[in-house]
Amino acid sequence: MSEMALTPISSPITGEMQVPGDKSISHRSIILGALANGTTTITQFLTSEDTRRTIEAFRQMGTLIEENETSLIIHGKGTSSLLEPEEPIYFGNSGTTARLMLGVLAGLPFFTSAYGDPHLTRRPMDRVVKPLSTMGGHFDGRNNGNYLPLAIRGGNLQGIHYRLPVKSAQVKSAVLLGGLFATGTTEVIEETPSRNHTENMLRAFGADITANGHSIQVSSDKSLTAADVAVPGDISSAAFFMVAAAIVPGSELTLRRVGLNHSRTGIMDVLSSMGTEIHITNKQTTGGEPLGDITIRQRPLNGTVIEGDMIPRLIDEIPVLALAATQADGETKIRDAEELRLKETDRIKATADELNRIGASIRPTDDGMVINGTSVLTGGRTITYNDHRMAMMLAIASLIAEETLVIDDISPIAISYPDFFQHLRRITHS
Numbered sequence: 001m002s003e004m005a006l007t008p009i010s011s012p013i014t015g016e017m018q019v020p021g022d023k024s025i026s027h028r029s030i031i032l033g034a035l036a037n038g039t040t041t042i043t044q045f046l047t048s049e050d051t052r053r054t055i056e057a058f059r060q061m062g063t064l065i066e067e068n069e070t071s072l073i074i075h076g077k078g079t080s081s082l083l084e085p086e087e088p089i090y091f092g093n094s095g096t097t098a099r100l101m102l103g104v105l106a107g108l109p110f111f112t113s114a115y116g117d118p119h120l121t122r123r124p125m126d127r128v129v130k131p132l133s134t135m136g137g138h139f140d141g142r143n144n145g146n147y148l149p150l151a152i153r154g155g156n157l158q159g160i161h162y163r164l165p166v167k168s169a170q171v172k173s174a175v176l177l178g179g180l181f182a183t184g185t186t187e188v189i190e191e192t193p194s195r196n197h198t199e200n201m202l203r204a205f206g207a208d209i210t211a212n213g214h215s216i217q218v219s220s221d222k223s224l225t226a227a228d229v230a231v232p233g234d235i236s237s238a239a240f241f242m243v244a245a246a247i248v249p250g251s252e253l254t255l256r257r258v259g260l261n262h263s264r265t266g267i268m269d270v271l272s273s274m275g276t277e278i279h280i281t282n283k284q285t286t287g288g289e290p291l292g293d294i295t296i297r298q299r300p301l302n303g304t305v306i307e308g309d310m311i312p313r314l315i316d317e318i319p320v321l322a323l324a325a326t327q328a329d330g331e332t333k334i335r336d337a338e339e340l341r342l343k344e345t346d347r348i349k350a351t352a353d354e355l356n357r358i359g360a361s362i363r364p365t366d367d368g369m370v371i372n373g374t375s376v377l378t379g380g381r382t383i384t385y386n387d388h389r390m391a392m393m394l395a396i397a398s399l400i401a402e403e404t405l406v407i408d409d410i411s412p413i414a415i416s417y418p419d420f421f422q423h424l425r426r427i428t429h430s
């Protein structure tokens with residue numbers, strides 16, 4: 001446990017910064033690079049606890065991965081070169097590693113066992129185990145294979161047509177990755193669009209993939225070919241600084257080279273509907289992913305409603321958006337976000353409990369919360385529940401608190417943003 005006491009700031013947030021590479025795209029670039037033939041160079045790769053788990057999983061299966069200051073180089077030799085790991089694979093705290101790797105392991109013709117940290121061990125895996133078992137993968141584990149640790153015997157998959165029962169890019173991706181090993185076509189139908197990085201990147205790596213409206217189809221007809229990846233900045237990491245600039249009076253902040261994929265930009269739409277001034281400049285596209293510079297200017301905030309198709313477009317940003325809503329005039333309602341209860345911690349409960357502890361007025365509901373603004377945040381002791389996004393949200397709350405805010409444990413921040421506090425200090429000039 002690593003406690004930190006944070007004092008409020010007295011001046012606006014100004015300047016510019018660049019956030020680290022996107023976590024979702026970094027995971028996928030390792031996976032596709034390792035399954036492909038040839039050398040994949042990944043620049044602006046996110047080096048963090050979660051992405052390390054995906055790197056180590058492939059190293060255990062024999063993939064040569066070189067790491068240096070600015071890039072990650074994957075020497076892919078195709079799926080048939082991957083070896084049965086001698087030791088269990090450790091997924092750590094990373095839901096993305098777990099769900100996507102289960103899709104890959106279901107396709108590989110050998111035995112693997114896998115486990116996670118105590119938090120990941122409580123997160124449901126049946127959402128991927130069920131469709132991957134229907135495809136022919138063999139899984140065993142507690143509660144009929146719903147929880148890690150899991151034993152996996154892969155190989156001989158058949159394609160399926162699968163309608164997603166949950167709004168989850170991880171489930172969609174696991175089934176599509178399984179589809180790379182399956183006979184026939186694998187189709188995933190998703191009612192509510194979720195992040196589409198797997199589809200974009202499979203295309204860039206030469207897979208046989210089509211996406212039409214709600215249906216995505218993949219087959220094993222074409223093997224993957226290495227493709228270099230320049231990872232855009234992570235909008236989910238940028239979100240903390242966007243909200244900081246939106247709530248600290250007089251702030252103006254520019255975030256450079258942030259990923260602007262429509263399936264991820266819900267935070268910008270919501271903050272601007274709440275009144276924040278947002279401008280985008282220097283738009284460009286790399287590897288099928290749009291990016292650009294985002295400038296945020298603080299303006300008075302009003303409450304809003306966040307629901308429906310918007311939810312997957314900002315799912316990881318809800319704790320910090322809830323913080324913004326505590327500073328908005330009137331009520332903010334968040335609905336259809338039941339998936340938040342299944343993250344690193346129950347983020348509905350954790351967000352309401354911790355913000356209420358320091359003076360907010362939030363009523364948790366089954367699938368979201370109702371936030372009444374405007375609240376004065378007092379400071380005091382807070383708990384992160386080993387959740388990186390809770391820890392960073394509370395650090396941003398400390399900027400506007402009346403007194404010192406103590407965070408019980410900042411170590412989880414290394415899961416997605418090891419340099420968070422250096423970056424925060426730079427823009428708060430402290």
Ligand SMILES: O=C(O)C1=C[C@@H](OP(=O)(O)O)[C@@H](O)[C@H](O)C1
Nearest residue numbers: 024096167168169170171315316
């Ligand atoms: O596919 C991904 O990279 C992710 C998908 C989302 O999870 P779900 O698929 O569980 O919604 C998100 O919360 C997670 O941080 C990353």
Ligand SMILES: C=C(OP(=O)(O)O)C(=O)O
Nearest residue numbers: 093094095096097316343
């Ligand atoms: C939910 C998250 O990640 P994961 O599911 O990969 O643990 C997150 O980063 O907020």
